[in-house]
Amino acid sequence: MPEPIEDVTFHDEDWYAEELADRHFIGCTFHRVDLTEATSQGAVFDGCTFGDVQFNVSRHTDSAFTRCVFTRCNLFEAEFTGCKVVGSTFDRCDLRPLTVSGGDWSFVTLAGADLRGGRFTGVRMRETDLSGVDLTGATMTGVDLSDVQWRGTRLSGADLRGSDLTGLDPTAVQRAGAVIDMVQSVTLAQALGFDVRG
Template sequence: MPELTESVTFRHEDWYGEELADRHFVGCEFFEVDLTEAVTRGAVFTGCTFGNVLFNASRHQDSAFTRCVFKRCNFFEAQFIGCKMVGSTFVECQLRPLRVDGGDWSFVALPGADLRGAWLSGVRMREADLSGANLTDATVAGVDLSGAQLQKCRLGGADLRRSDLTALDPTTVERAGAMVDVEQAVVIAQALGFRVG
């Protein structure tokens, strides 16, 4: 059984390089905690709040951060592999360069996020709020963006191949130089009112 911690507030803690495996935090608050180079494996954070937390160069594998709130946190070179982030919200966070491989980030709120050059691959982001996000030169490959909010997204130079773009209105985004595959090009043409024959 994972070790359970409920409704605890952590302030000014130094968890640099810590390994958190099979821990379960519910309704906890983390303020100015240093998780630089920390590793989580199978850890679960449910309904937690993170304020001014350093996630720099941290690595998270098969962990879950569901319905969490991240405020002014730094994710420089953080990696999330097979993680579940369903329903979490990011506010004024530093997210570059972020790497996400697989997992479920559905219903995540990232409005206006600076994700230039980010790597998002094979992740589910159904109904995610990416309105106004800057994904310039990002890799967004094989991502399920069905139902996502993408208005006013900046996608210039982004690699969007194999991603679900059915929710994309190409007239509301910056798209110069964005790369799509043939199937996506058909979807985009149809969204613009073209009949493809």
């Protein structure tokens, strides 16, 4: 495995379709770097800052983006499979349509993000900040959404089946047409104070 690259700033670089297999970056800054169609397998970005970075159509597998800050980045059709994104923040990023399969996105800040039509399946998102997020028509199936911040989240038409919705106050979100399963319906009824009996 290559030696970690620490505290380096990459500015206005063209990394189009770059293969970032097993690369390790610690505390680095990426500003206006083009990572369009780049792929990462087993790469690690720890405590890095991304500003105005293009991640369009990039593919990331079993990689880590922990405690990173993404500002005004473009993740159009980006895919994350089995990635660890714990503790990262996305600020004013273009995240549509984003695909996330498996992995751990706990303690991530996505407040106010536009995630309409996004796909999150089998991912852990404990204590993630989804306040004010637009998830209209999104798929969030089999997701651990325990202790998530939901205030003002738009869930209209979203598929939430099989996800952990404990802690979701149905009155605090826009929920028209959201799809849930029978177990979740009991959980939400109890959250509203109903005594559910057979």
